[in-house]
Amino acid sequence: MNPLPFDSHTTDIARRTFLRRTGAGLGALALDALLSPGMFAAGADKRRGVVNPHHHVAKCKRVIYLYQAGGPSHLETFDYKPKLKEMHGKEMPESFTKGQQIAQLQGKELKCFGPQFDFGKFGKSGQEICTQFPHIGSVSDDLCIIRSMYTEQINHDPAHTLMNTGSIVAGRPSMGSWLLYGLGTETQDLPGYVVLMSAGKGGQMQPIAARQWHSGFLPSQFQGVKFQSKGDPVLYIQNPPGVSTDSQREIVDTVNHLNRIEHDRAQDAEVQTRIAQYEMAFRMQSSVPGLMDITNETQQVLDLYGANPGDGSFASNCLLARRLAERGVRFIQLYHRDWDHHGEIKAHLELKAPEVDRATAALITDLKRRGMFDDTLIVWGGEFGRTPMAQGDGRDHHIKGFSMMLAGGGIKGGLTYGATDELGYNAVEDRVSVHDLHATILQLFGIEHTRLTVKYQGLDARLTGIAGNVVKGILA
Secondary structure (H helix, E strand, O other), rough: OOOHHHHHHHHHHOOOHHHOOOOOHHHHHHHHOOOOOOOOOOOOOOOOOOOOOOOOOOOEEEEEEEEOOOOOHHHHHOOOOOHHHHHOOOOOOHHHHHHOOOOOOOOOOEEEOOOOOOEEEEEEOEEEEOOHHHHHHHHHHHHEEEEOOOOOOOOOOHHHHHHOOOOOOOOOOOOHHHHHEEEEEOOOOOEEEEEEOOOOOOOOOOOOOOOHOOOOOOHHOOOEEEEOOOOOOOOOOOOOOOOOOHHHHHHHHHHHHHHHHHHHHHHHHHHHHHEEEEEEEEHHHHHHHHHHOOHOOOOHHHHHHHOOOOOHHHHHHHHHHHHHHHHHEEEEEEEEOOOOOOHHHHHHHHHHHHHHHHHHHHHHHHHOOOOOHHHHEEEEEOOOOOEEEOOOOEEEOOOEEHHHHEEEEEEOOOEEOEEEOOOOOOOOEEOOOOHHHHHHHHHHHHOOOOOOOOOOEEEEEEOOOOOOOHHHHHOO
């Protein structure tokens, strides 16, 4: 028997496969650490993650992340500053800004810019919320408002990347991918991680790169899937004319048979992912169209959200998020993309607030009615805040202090946590970093953030990097 020529061997086996097959079993050990048994079984009822059992008792099963892209102003949402209002138009004290990182206002005259709207006290908890958000105010006793967030990145794209992946380095797994890797999925007919987009009026629209929901160095099965809010929710979800479901099933079976042959030959985990994804795509052809059709919701529910079927709005996406949650999707992320208010912030917020106010409160109300609120974590916020200093009649990017809102899923309601200084510049009390937020979210899912790791480039990589503390004060 003649041996295969060397060039044939290198052609037939990919480099990563060759490395897995050599090195005294090192590749096999790495693969075992990465994948749990049955993770890619296409017919499994539930794909289990590597955190099995949980590190501790889980408080929630899923997260709906209402991501307000562009940087909502904490000073016109959740952090009232009467002192800033009093100093409107006066010079910003140099003690706040000297030597600090500022985006577009660097080197310019800095004037205080007071809150553009009144705030009111809402609920039994008396939380202070801008009066432009009365519906959110109506559920204030269910909310935890963190006023002491801070971040490291002052420009949109790296700030998005940090907020979603815990790193400014592109190519790291997103938080949703880490959760799927850790816990697996609870649905076989839909992706475990779904992304929806919307845009409205008032503000500059933020481009959002697909790497914000990518799986990075984790297997690609764990990346998010973007659903379109208008038209076909997923490209090519419908069979071409003349192609029946039976013939499509035959095609998928044939392709997967070939893929299994390839996997037996090359022992490449990504081929197993491909098999599972073909099966998922086939099942989605039946499950997704019905999921996205909200016309079968009652008029009462549509009115609750302010949703109109097929309009692609934030309100409709919030209703879709509830429907996705009901069907076992673990990580649901809604991007609403025009919160970048460098100018005309008052006029723009008068347009922007109604787009999200009713729907956010409706989602909380609807989940409570359906018995899903206690095990669903809701997160509301953007990548950073806005400056207390004026940029004309708007506000610049700000990283030293801003607000986020959480509810449900093990979070203490009716709580205002942390504080910025009297002008809303620095987070000064119970400061919460992006890594702290990620550590806390993992904690709510029963995961100890320091133990959810993967060997990558010789290091134990994790969502929280080398930092992160659980914010125990916000836990119920």
